Amino acid sequence: DTGVSQDPRHKITKRGQNVTFRCDPISEHNRLYWYRQTLGQGPEFLTYFQNEAQLEKSRLLSDRFSAERPKGSFSTLEIQRTEQGDSAMYLCASSGTGGRYEQYFGPGTRLTVT
Amino acid sequence: AQKITQTQPGMFVQEKEAVTLDCTYDTSDPSYGLFWYKQPSSGEMIFLIYQGSYDQQNATEGRYSLNFQKARKSANLVISASQLGDSAMYFCAMGAYNTDKLIFGTGTRLQVFP
Numbered sequence A: 001d002t003g004v005s006q007d008p009r010h011k012i013t014k015r016g017q018n019v020t021f022r023c024d025p026i027s028e029h030n031r032l033y034w035y036r037q038t039l040g041q042g043p044e045f046l047t048y049f050q051n052e053a054q055l056e057k058s059r060l061l062s063d064r065f066s067a068e069r070p071k072g073s074f075s076t077l078e079i080q081r082t083e084q085g086d087s088a089m090y091l092c093a094s095s096g097t098g099g100r101y102e103q104y105f106g107p108g109t110r111l112t113v114t
Numbered sequence B: 001a002q003k004i005t006q007t008q009p010g011m012f013v014q015e016k017e018a019v020t021l022d023c024t025y026d027t028s029d030p031s032y033g034l035f036w037y038k039q040p041s042s043g044e045m046i047f048l049i050y051q052g053s054y055d056q057q058n059a060t061e062g063r064y065s066l067n068f069q070k071a072r073k074s075a076n077l078v079i080s081a082s083q084l085g086d087s088a089m090y091f092c093a094m095g096a097y098n099t100d101k102l103i104f105g106t107g108t109r110l111q112v113f114p
Helices: none
Strands: A005-007 A010-013 A019-024 A031-037 A044-050 A053-057 A065-068 A075-079 A088-095 A109-113 B003-005 B010-014 B019-021 B024-026 B032-039 B046-052 B064-069 B074-079 B088-096 B102-104 B108-113
Touching (some): A019 A088, A075 A088, B003 B102, B019 B108, B024 B074, B032 B064
Parallel strands (some): A010 A109, B010 B108
Antiparallel strands (some): A031 A088, A065 A075, A088 A109, B032 B046, B032 B088, B064 B074, B088 B108
16 A cells, blocks of 8 residues: 655746646545645645545635546646745645544645746 | 644654653634644654544554643643654644644654764
8 A cells, every 4th residue: 555645746947837736645545635835834724625526725725726636536736827935845645534534645745936 | 713833843852761742722613633743854744643532531652642631722742762763843733523624733843862
C-alpha cells in the first residue's frame, strides 16, 4: 500500500502563468483534501472532495483556483494567472470514512512564483 | 469559530527525556477530534495520534500520548524517551464532526539534543 503522492514536488513559475498540481490519494480512501502552507504557519484548508463531489471550498480559494477529482480517484489543483502571494507548499491529504478520520498527507508541492 | 493555539514556538529536550507540547483549542461543536502531526524538514506531515471528544481515556500510540483535559480545552502531546529523530515541527489540529477540514495551530519546533 503506497501513501499519498503528489506531483511535481517543486514548481517554479513566472507570475501570470498557470500551474497544475496532481495528487494521488491512498487507494481505498474516498476523501481527498487540499491545504496550503506558508512559511512559519500551519496548513490552511482549501477544499475537499468525497469521491468526485467537491463538498467544501475555503474562501481562500479565489476564482483563480480550481480543483477537480474526476472519477473519484486522483485530483488536480490548478492556479491560473499565478501571483507572488501564491508561493507556498500545497499539501494533499486523504482519509477514509467512518469513525476516526485522520488524514494522511502527501509530500507536498512547493510552488515558487517569481 | 474553531481555533487551535500553540503557545510554544520552540522547545528543547535532552535525548531520552520526556517533553510536553502544549495545545489549547476553542470550539462550540459538541463532537470533535484532536490530532497531532509531525513535520520533519522534508515537509511531509506525519500523523501521530488522535483523540475523540467523547473518548474516556487519553490516547496513546507508542511513545506518544495525548493529555486530554476537556474542561480546560487542552490536548497536550507528551513524547516519552525523546530521540534525535524527534526533532521536527509539531502541529496540533482539530476537526469537527460536521466538517472534515482540519484547523491547525502554528506549530512548535522541537529540538532534541544529545
